[in-house]
Amino acid sequence: MNFFHLALVLLPLSFICPPVGSCIEQERLTLLRFLAELSPPHDNGLAASWRNRTDCCTWEGIICDVDGAVTEILLASRGLEGRISSSLSELTSLSRLNLSYNSLSGGLPPELIFSGSIVVLDVSFNCLGGELQEVDSSSSDWPLQVLNISSNLFTGAFPSTTWEKMSNLVAINASNNSFTGHIPSSFCISSLSFAALDLCYNQFSGEIPAGIGKCSALRMLKAGHNNITGALPDDLFHATSLEYLSFPNNGLQGTIKLVIKLSNLVFLDLGGEQFQWQGPRIYRRAQETGGASHGP
Ligand SMILES: *[C@@H]1O[C@H](CO)[C@@H](O)[C@H](O)[C@H]1NC(C)=O
Ligand SMILES: *[C@@H]1O[C@H](CO)[C@@H](O)[C@H](O)[C@H]1NC(C)=O
Numbered sequence: 333m334n335f336f337h338l339a340l341v342l343l344p345l346s347f348i349c350p351p352v353g354s355c356i357e358q359e360r361l362t363l364l365r366f367l368a369e370l371s372p373p374h375d376n377g378l379a380a381s382w383r384n385r386t387d388c389c390t391w392e393g394i395i396c397d398v399d400g401a402v403t404e405i406l407l408a409s410r411g412l413e414g415r416i417s418s419s420l421s422e423l424t425s426l427s428r429l430n431l432s433y434n435s436l437s438g439g440l441p442p443e444l445i446f447s448g449s450i451v452v453l454d455v456s457f458n459c460l461g462g463e464l465q466e467v468d469s470s471s472s473d474w475p476l477q478v479l480n481i482s483s484n485l486f487t488g489a490f491p492s493t494t495w496e497k498m499s500n501l502v503a504i505n506a507s508n509n510s511f512t513g514h515i516p517s518s519f520c521i522s523s524l525s526f527a528a529l530d531l532c533y534n535q536f537s538g539e540i541p542a543g544i545g546k547c548s549a550l551r552m553l554k555a556g557h558n559n560i561t562g563a564l565p566d567d568l569f570h571a572t573s574l575e576y577l578s579f580p581n582n583g584l585q586g587t588i589k590l591v592i593k594l595s596n597l598v599f600l601d602l603g604g605e606q607f608q609w610q611g612p613r614i615y616r617r618a619q620e621t622g623g624a625s626h627g628p
């Protein structure tokens with residue numbers, strides 16, 4: 333009786349005055365470790381802004397939730413140099429990390445891709461390099477939806493078994509790196525929402541793998557400017573949500589039979605390939621788009 337009475341009095345108060353999140357001390361120290369691994373040969377303004385204030389939820393580029401846990405780090409175009417600290421993976425509420433358009437070097441810590449919280453990871457337009465590792469875990473509920481590592485210096489084979497374990501994947505952008513080897517086919521093994529794959533401007537070889545056609549939500553597939561050969565696999569034409577299909581500057585050839593099924597296609601660029609057409613509707617569309625002149 334007394335308890336319910338008390339609850340009725342207190343509840344409205346907590347709605348009127350939600351707690352204001354101020355930085356969790358442990359997370360402040362983690363962010364300072366991240367800062368320490370950046371190299372500040374010139375003052376990028378960030379260090380001064382961060383060190384001036386103790387509440388890390390008020391720091392530039394940091395967003396916290398009401399409990400004072402860091403949920404977003406948005407530091408695109410801040411002139412950052414140095415390395416990305418793997419300590420960021422200790423921020424257990426961090427869902428969005430955007431470090432694009434900086435000059436970060438070294439590797440991408442795998443803990444950030446295989447994080448228990450990160451949903452959107454964008455490190456595009458940096459100088460990150462090395463190889464990406466396959467995940468070494470049986471877990472399959474990684475929250476990652478968007479990975480943009482485009483325009484870096486990554487090399488080696490692109491992970492393949494890793495994507496089998498990512499059931500929330502929506503988009504991968506690995507364009508403009510130096511990845512070699514085959515294009516994996518595993519993006520949609522556990523993700524039903526996979527919609528965009530951009531692998532253009534790399535050194536991928538081999539054929540477009542069968543299996544990508546299983547991606548029932550795939551809208552955009554870009555793999556131009558690689559060394560891909562062979563025919564397009566028939567199952568690609570079962571990916572009927574495809575709107576944008578582009579493979580210019582490869583060694584593809586063959587016959588396109590089932591292209592007519594791609595009723596949502598609005599952009600098709602197979603520029604420079606040796607194809608025999610069997611789909612009059614798409615042939616007309618391909619001409620309308622102007623082929624390779626529309627870019628990768
Ligand atoms: C840091 O604090 C000093 C002294 O209060 C102030 O002069 C300076 O402008 C502050 N810098 C930033 C980036 O907020
Ligand atoms: C990251 O930030 C850049 C610059 O503001 C923006 O263009 C890009 O869309 C952001 N990435 C994601 C995945 O939201």
Ligand SMILES: *[C@@H]1O[C@H](CO)[C@@H](O)[C@H](O)[C@H]1NC(C)=O
Pocket residue numbers: 432454456478479480503504505528
């Ligand atoms: C990186 O790619 C993602 C997914 O395609 C996109 O949302 C984001 O805007 C891109 N970032 C930049 C800086 O272009």
Ligand SMILES: *[C@@H]1O[C@H](CO)[C@@H](O)[C@H](O)[C@H]1NC(C)=O
Pocket residue numbers: 456457482483505506507508528529530552
């Ligand atoms: C991938 O990133 C590049 C920039 O590096 C951008 O031009 C391209 O549109 C992105 N692709 C997708 C599918 O978002």
Ligand SMILES: *[C@@H]1O[C@H](CO)[C@@H](O)[C@H](O)[C@H]1NC(C)=O
Pocket residue numbers: 457458483484508533
């Ligand atoms: C590829 O990356 C380099 C270095 O970041 C950049 O200068 C160039 O504009 C990028 N090219 C494309 C096609 O995005």
Ligand SMILES: *[C@@H]1O[C@H](CO)[C@@H](O)[C@H](O)[C@H]1NC(C)=O
Pocket residue numbers: 535537538559
């Ligand atoms: C492209 O692939 C062919 C056949 O696999 C190979 O002979 C050639 O060296 C490759 N070219 C490049 C630029 O990697």
